[in-house]
Amino acid sequence: MSLLAVDGIAKAYGGVEAVAGVSFALAEGEFVALIGPNGAGKTTCFNMLGGQIRPDRGTVRFEGHDITGASPRRIARLGVARTFQITQSFASMSVRENVQLALIAHHRRVFSFLPRAAALYRPEATALLERVGMADQAERQCGILAYGDLKRVELALALAQAPRLLLMDEPTAGMAAQERLTLMALAAGLARAQDISLLFTEHDMDVVFAHADRIIVLDRGRILAEGPPAAVRADRRVREVYLGSGAMFAA
Amino acid sequence: MDFVVIQLLNGLASASSLFLVACGLSIIFGVTRIVNFAHGSFYMLGAYIAYSLVELLPRTPLGFWGGVALAALAVGAIGGAVEIALLKRIYRAPELFQLLATFGVVLVVADLALKIWGAEELLAPRPPGLRGAVMILGRAFPQYDLLLIAVGPVVLAALWLLFHRTRWGALVRAATQDRDMVAALGVNQGRLFTGVFFLGSLLAGLGGALQLPREAANLQMDLSTIAEAFVITVVGGMGSIAGAYVAALLVAVLQAFGIVVFPKITLVLIFLVMAVVLAFRPYGLFGRAAAEPRAAGAEAQPLGAGDGRAWRWVVPGLALLAVLPPLAGGYAVSVVTEIVILALFAASLHFMMGPGGMPSFGHAAFFGLGAYGAALAARDVGAPMLLGLAVAPVAAALLALACGWFCVRLSGVYLAMLTLAVAQIVWSVAFQWTGITGGDNGILGVWPADWARGKTVFYLLTLLLCGGSLWLLRRIVFAPFGAALRGGRDAPRRAEASGIDLTAVRWTGFVIAALFAGLAGGLFAYSKGSVFPTYIAISRSIDALLMVLLGGIGTLAGPPVGAVVFVGLQEEISRYTDLWRLLLGLVIITLVVAFPEGIAGFAARWRRRAEGAT
Ligand SMILES: Nc1ncnc2c1ncn2[C@@H]1O[C@H](COP(=O)(O)OP(=O)(O)O)[C@@H](O)[C@H]1O
Ligand SMILES: [Mg+2]
Numbered sequence: 078m079s080l081l082a083v084d085g086i087a088k089a090y091g092g093v094e095a096v097a098g099v100s101f102a103l104a105e106g107e108f109v110a111l112i113g114p115n116g117a118g119k120t121t122c123f124n125m126l127g128g129q130i131r132p133d134r135g136t137v138r139f140e141g142h143d144i145t146g147a148s149p150r151r152i153a154r155l156g157v158a159r160t161f162q163i164t165q166s167f168a169s170m171s172v173r174e175n176v177q178l179a180l181i182a183h184h185r186r187v188f189s190f191l192p193r194a195a196a197l198y199r200p201e202a203t204a205l206l207e208r209v210g211m212a213d214q215a216e217r218q219c220g221i222l223a224y225g226d227l228k229r230v231e232l233a234l235a236l237a238q239a240p241r242l243l244l245m246d247e248p249t250a251g252m253a254a255q256e257r258l259t260l261m262a263l264a265a266g267l268a269r270a271q272d273i274s275l276l277f278t279e280h281d282m283d284v285v286f287a288h289a290d291r292i293i294v295l296d297r298g299r300i301l302a303e304g305p306p307a308a309v310r311a312d313r314r315v316r317e318v319y320l321g322s323g324a325m326f327a328a
Numbered sequence: 329m330d331f332v333v334i335q336l337l338n339g340l341a342s343a344s345s346l347f348l349v350a351c352g353l354s355i356i357f358g359v360t361r362i363v364n365f366a367h368g369s370f371y372m373l374g375a376y377i378a379y380s381l382v383e384l385l386p387r388t389p390l391g392f393w394g395g396v397a398l399a400a401l402a403v404g405a406i407g408g409a410v411e412i413a414l415l416k417r418i419y420r421a422p423e424l425f426q427l428l429a430t431f432g433v434v435l436v437v438a439d440l441a442l443k444i445w446g447a448e449e450l451l452a453p454r455p456p457g458l459r460g461a462v463m464i465l466g467r468a469f470p471q472y473d474l475l476l477i478a479v480g481p482v483v484l485a486a487l488w489l490l491f492h493r494t495r496w497g498a499l500v501r502a503a504t505q506d507r508d509m510v511a512a513l514g515v516n517q518g519r520l521f522t523g524v525f526f527l528g529s530l531l532a533g534l535g536g537a538l539q540l541p542r543e544a545a546n547l548q549m550d551l552s553t554i555a556e557a558f559v560i561t562v563v564g565g566m567g568s569i570a571g572a573y574v575a576a577l578l579v580a581v582l583q584a585f586g587i588v589v590f591p592k593i594t595l596v597l598i599f600l601v602m603a604v605v606l607a608f609r610p611y612g613l614f615g616r617a618a619a620e621p622r623a624a625g626a627e628a629q630p631l632g633a634g635d636g637r638a639w640r641w642v643v644p645g646l647a648l649l650a651v652l653p654p655l656a657g658g659y660a661v662s663v664v665t666e667i668v669i670l671a672l673f674a675a676s677l678h679f680m681m682g683p684g685g686m687p688s689f690g691h692a693a694f695f696g697l698g699a700y701g702a703a704l705a706a707r708d709v710g711a712p713m714l715l716g717l718a719v720a721p722v723a724a725a726l727l728a729l730a731c732g733w734f735c736v737r738l739s740g741v742y743l744a745m746l747t748l749a750v751a752q753i754v755w756s757v758a759f760q761w762t763g764i765t766g767g768d769n770g771i772l773g774v775w776p777a778d779w780a781r782g783k784t785v786f787y788l789l790t791l792l793l794c795g796g797s798l799w800l801l802r803r804i805v806f807a808p809f810g811a812a813l814r815g816g817r818d819a820p821r822r823a824e825a826s827g828i829d830l831t832a833v834r835w836t837g838f839v840i841a842a843l844f845a846g847l848a849g850g851l852f853a854y855s856k857g858s859v860f861p862t863y864i865a866i867s868r869s870i871d872a873l874l875m876v877l878l879g880g881i882g883t884l885a886g887p888p889v890g891a892v893v894f895v896g897l898q899e900e901i902s903r904y905t906d907l908w909r910l911l912l913g914l915v916i917i918t919l920v921v922a923f924p925e926g927i928a929g930f931a932a933r934w935r936r937r938a939e940g941a942t
Contacts, residue, residue, distance in 0.1 A: 127825060153827035165822035167815040169631065178811045182827045187812045188836070190804050194811040234826060 080105045080242055080274050086125050086135030086145075087298075088118075095121045097298035098135065103242070108265065108275040110285045113295035114318060119278040120162055122295070123246045126276075127159045128152040140241065158240035160231040162247045162278075168220035172211055172230055175219055176202040179237035205233045208267060225256050232264055236271075243268055245277040249284060257281050261288055286310075294318070330465035331588075337464070339584030340577070341473035341542070344480035347576035348535030349553060350560035351487065351569045352528035358504035358567030359524045362415060362426045363741055365870075366433035368554030370529045374403045374536025375545035376441055379450045382540075392455035400534035407529020411522050417921050419521075424687065428877040429920045431870060434550060435913030442547055443907065449544035472541055479538060483531070484573050491569075500524060504567050551866045555752060558689075559602045562745040565615020574613060596756045599749040606746050607734045631683070631805065631814070631884065646795055654784045661783045662855075665790050667895045669851045672794040674875035674887035675801055676844035682881045683805050684837045685817030686736065687744040690751025691872045694724035694842040696864030697754060698849025703771040703859040704764070713777040717793070717850045724846025727754070728839040736834035748866070755864040770860035774853045790851050797844050802884055804840065813837045878919065880930065 079102035088096045096118040103109050111119050124130040126137055128149035136145045144152050167175050180198035181187060206212040209229040214222070219230060228248060235243055248264060249257035261279070265288045268275045279285050285292060285306070292309040294302040302312045309315055353367045381395030414429055453459070454472045461468035491497035499520055536549070560579055564571025579598045586597040605613065653664040677691040701723030705711035711719065731750050738746055758765045765771065780786045804810050816823040816830045823830050853859045862868065871894065879890030897915060901908040923930040 129821065129825075149821075149824040150827050150829055153825055159825055161821065161825075165819040165825075167818040167822065169814060169818050170811070174811065175815075178808075178815050179826045181808045181811065182823075185827075186808050187828055187833065189808045191807055193806055194808045195806065197808065231822075234822065238826065 079103060080107075080140060081126070081276070082136075082138040083126070084136045084138075086122070086132040086137060088121050088125060088130060088133050094298050096125070096132075099295070099298070099300055100135075101293055101300065101303065103274055103276060106272060106274055108268070108288055108290045109277075110289035110292045111276060111278045111295060112280075112282075112285060112292060113278075113301070116297075117295040118298040119295055120246055121298075123159065123244055123276075123278070126152075127157065127244055153238055156238075156241035157244065158235035158238040158242070159244035160228070160235055160246060160248055162250060164224070164227045164231050166219045166227055166230050166234065169218070171216050171218055172206065172222070173199070173202050173215040175230055176205050176233050176237055179234040180205075183238050202237075205236055208236070209233045209263065225252050225260065228252070228260060229263075232260075232267075236267065239271075240273055242274045242276065245275065247278050247280065249279065249281060254281070254283075257284055258287070330467055333465055334467050334469060335584045335588060336581060337469055337473065337477065339581035340480075341476040341580075342584065343573075343576045343580035344476045344478075344483075345535040345539040346556060346560055346580055347480045347573050348483060348538070349532045350557045350564070350576055351483075351572040352531035352535075353557045354561045354564070354567055354569060354572050355500070355531075356524055356528035357561070357741075359500055360415070360419070360521050361423065362430070363423070363744075364528070365427060365430040365554060366410065366437065367528070367532050367557055368550040368552070369434050369437035370403050370407055370532035371536040371553045371557075372441060372545065372547075372549040373406065373437060374399050374533030375540050375549065376445050376450070376536075377402050377533070378537030378540050379445070379452050379545050382452050387456060389455055389457045396534070396537040396540075399537040400530050403533025403536070404526045404530030407532075408522050408526035410529075411525035414917060414921070415525070416518065416521070421920070422881070424681075424877055424881055425920050428874065429917055431874060432913040432916035432920065434554075434870075435909040435916070437913075438547065438550060439907050439910035439913070443910075445545070447547060449546045451544035452540040454541040476538060476542070480573060480576070483534075484569065487569055496520075496523065555748065555866055556598065558745050558748060559598055562612055562742060563602050563605045565612030566741065568612070568614035571612060571614030596753050596760075599752045599756075602749045603731075603734060603746060603753075606738060606742060606749075610738050610742060612742075631882075646791070649791060650788060653787065658783055661787045663895065663899055665783075665787045665855050666852075667891050668787075668790050668794045669848050669855065670871070670875060670895060671888040671891035672797050672851075673845055673848040674872050674879070674891050675798055675884075676841045676848065677872045678876045678879075678881065678884075678887045679801050679805070679844070680837055680841035681876060682884075682886075683810055683814045683817065684834065684841070685739070685814075686834060686838065687740070688747040688841075688869070689744040689866075689873070690747035690749070690869050691841075691845055692864050692866070692868035693747070693751035693754045694728060694845035695849035695852070695868065695872070696751075696758065696859075696861075697727050698724045698846030699853035699859040699863045700758060700765065700771070700849075701846065702850035702853045703774045706774050707771055713780060713854060716774075716854070717847070720850025720853070721843040721846040724849065725839050725843040728842030729835075732835045732838040732842075736831060736838055748869070751864060751866070751869055755861055755866075758864055759861040765861075768861060770858050772858045774859060775857050776854045780854075786855060790855065793847065793851065797847060798888070801840075801844060805884060809833070809836070874916065878916070 081103040083102070084100050085098045086096060087094055087098050099122060111122065113119055121130065125132045128144070128147050128151070131146040136143060138144065139152070139155055139157060142155055144155065167178060170178065174195065177194060177198050180201055181194060184198070186197065203212060203215065206215050209232050211226060211229050211233065214226060219227065222230065245264065249260050252260065261284045265275065289306055291304065292306055293300055294309060294315050296318050301318060302309055302315050349367065349371045353364060356362060356364050356367070378396050378399035381398055382392055385391035385395050410433055414433070415426065418426055418429055454470070458472045458475060461470050462474065491501055503520060556579070560572055560575040563578065564573070564575035579601065582597055582601060590597065649664070653660045673695050677688060680686045680688060698720035702716035702720040705716045705719040735743055735746050735750070759767055761767070775781065776786050780789055812823065812828050812833050816828065816833055820830055849863065852863070875890035875894045876887055877890070878893050879886030879888070897912055898908060901911045905911065
């Protein structure tokens with residue numbers, strides 16, 4: 078049985094379908110890249126998987142549970158973590174407090190009113206920060222971090238949920254080329270080590286080809302092509318969609 | 329049938345003034361994102377200035393209409409001047425400080441109006457030529473009111489032309505949708521904002537002036553008008569002029585019929601309408617989510633670690649507080665008792681506004697309910713004081729539990745307005761349900777138990793309960809729950825995606841804030857020996873906001889500091905002059921311009937800088 082099974086999900090905005098019936102499956106331990114030009118519907122797809130948006134139709138199943146239209150909270154508790162295209166972190170708190178809060182939520186200790194949050198799950202938070210290379214900045218306030226560092230914090234927040242599946246929407250957007258490769262290598266390495274499956278969107282084809290077991294190409298809300306990297310790279314329709322940015326495929 | 333038609337016409341006539349004032353508020357908010365609390369004051373000024381001009385000018389139609397027009401222009405000029413002299417300096421400050429500045433203007437205008445026009449109600453005669461009545465279905469209906477009915481649609485049409493047929497209007501519309509775009513077009517934003525303030529204030533002044541022959545100018549107009557104008561803009565949708573007109577019609581017609589059909593609950597009616605509309609359409613009938621300002625109070629300011637270093641200040645401070653006032657004598661004890669109670673009231677509001685990111689314009693609902701809960705328990709059940717003090721927070725928390733579900737789904741101004749509606753509903757119940765609450769006369773004889781009757785003992789009890797509550801609130805802010813509350817304010821999507829039930833967290837936070845406000849209200853009732861509807865009035869909610877904002881939203885030390893400054897200023901100023909609101913208003917305005925992050929916030933930054941330098 079596949080870990081994630083998506084069947085015909087769709088979402089329309091004002092009559093225009095941003096996602097028009099997308100189906101795919103993701104096996105345990107698999108790394109899948111969802112690619113496509115801007116506006117193809119990748120983020121909308123992610124939001125339907127993560128519970129931020131309810132699909133107009135179609136179903137999403139995770140480990141056999143029907144999570145179509147479920148709340149982000151329920152989906153998170155079943156073992157799906159995500160990062161956002163526009164990073165979301167708790168800006169008024171320090172990096173460590175961010176991770177501590179994610180751990181507190183994961184351990185269902187939000188409704189406790191007297192202990193000091195700063196004293197809870199401290200070693201665990203530090204360990205997570207070490208893994209993403211942010212331990213040296215643990216005391217800094219998130220609101221003043223550099224963009225690339227925020228992405229790392231977000232990764233730590235997602236990992237704090239001990240997920241089975243990690244959804245990463247453009248994890249490397251807005252970064253320099255070298256930094257992109259490093260960050261994605263880090264994320265992929267951590268996911269492999271913990272048997273976390275990975276679904277990610279990405280514009281940098283070097284990053285995609287380096288880490289994806291399989292690629293799904295989305296265009297105007299529909300799946301255009303799907304398969305192993307080599308096959309997708311050779312696909313004529315995919316090349317047409319990317320016409321003009323063909324340089325990406327030169328690699 | 330004739331009765332229905334006449335009431336409908338009455339409603340339509342009232343709708344015009346409501347529309348004028350509400351659409352001015354809406355236009356100002358749409359472009360500048362300022363929630364102008366002084367808008368009701370501008371309406372009041374319109375009425376008073378029109379009164380003086382109409383008295384002064386010849387008693388001809390031209391004299392009347394000239395007076396009305398001049399009054400509107402004068403109020404427009406005053407609004408423009410306020411924008412230039414005050415608001416221009418603080419557009420970059422957090423929006424709550426802009427709010428605070430407009431409160432300052434409310435206070436200043438209130439005292440000036442009292443000084444200039446006196447406390448008596450002033451009614452102008454109808455204009456010559458429109459004094460008569462026409463017969464409609466066999467009933468007399470004033471000609472002047474018929475004219476007023478036409479004013480609403482005429483102004484609506486004029487505004488439509490202004491916004492759709494002139495370059496300036498197009499700019500205003502563009503700025504309402506996207507401020508940055510207008511800045512990018514290279515438009516002189518400063519002049520645009522001044523112009524919008526002029527127009528909005530002029531409309532408010534015109535509304536007040538036109539209403540004058542129907543409703544006497546009085547000093548309560550400012551707050552009652554702003555409350556109604558808020559309801560209308562929120563029901564119609566912030567920034568939507570057509571929405572404002574529809575909502576004004578809805579509210580005015582409902583009031584016209586309500587006063588006949590349910591005379592007991594007329595005051596509640598419009599706020600009930602608002603609560604229902606917001607529950608189903610969170611951005612109003614014609615509003616869009618885009619009009620939402622940044623969540624008030626959501627400026628991400630670190631709170632520090634809560635690692636207990638504050639004790640170095642708190643313990644000696646408490647010891648001094650316990651010893652000094654009793655030494656200074658009875659009057660000092662009364663004043664400090666009030667400060668301590670209000671500090672808890674302010675801290676409870678701060679809890680939801682600061683860490684919770686949930687601003688409230690109606691926090692007095694919970695304070696007042698606590699006070700009434702304690703008073704009713706004492707009078708009707710003969711509850712001893714300690715039981716009364718336990719009833720107070722429970723009563724407030726139950727109300728918060730009931731209305732919290734509606735409230736916490738909203739954010740920013742919409743949430744603030746809905747809490748205002750809740751407070752107005754509670755207020756009208758206290759005011760109109762005379763059988764139980766004594767109405768305007770309140771409930772007297774809420775005295776402390778014998779053992780606590782001495783001022784000093786009651787003070788020490790207050791200090792203990794309020795100090796303990798402040799300590800608890802602080803613990804909660806730094807506890808996992810408080811962290812989740814702050815996290816939900818900083819990044820709601822992240823919090824939900826991390827598995828936090830944000831609705832439950834915010835709802836609980838709302839109830840906690842109400843609980844402590846209720847305790848403060850209960851203590852206040854016993855300290856004064858009585859309760860009155862004014863405990864729930866808008867002005868008390870505003871007091872709490874002033875204390876929080878004066879102290880600074882970004883620090884837990886803010887509310888106590890704000891309470892000391894607020895009560896202290898009030899006491900000091902009223903010793904020398906009866907114009908204490910004027911002076912308080914000026915002080916607030918000065919503070920806002922000088923310390924846009926609040927007093928305690930400023931001190932905290934100053935200390936950080938000093939520490940960084942050593
Ligand atoms: N909230 C929204 N309202 C209206 N249209 C939207 C909304 N969100 C996305 N869209 C539209 O849906 C399409 C897909 O957007 P998105 O999923 O963000 O694409 P991608 O992430 O692939 O760039 C785009 O055409 C976008 O304009
Ligand atoms: Mg996207």
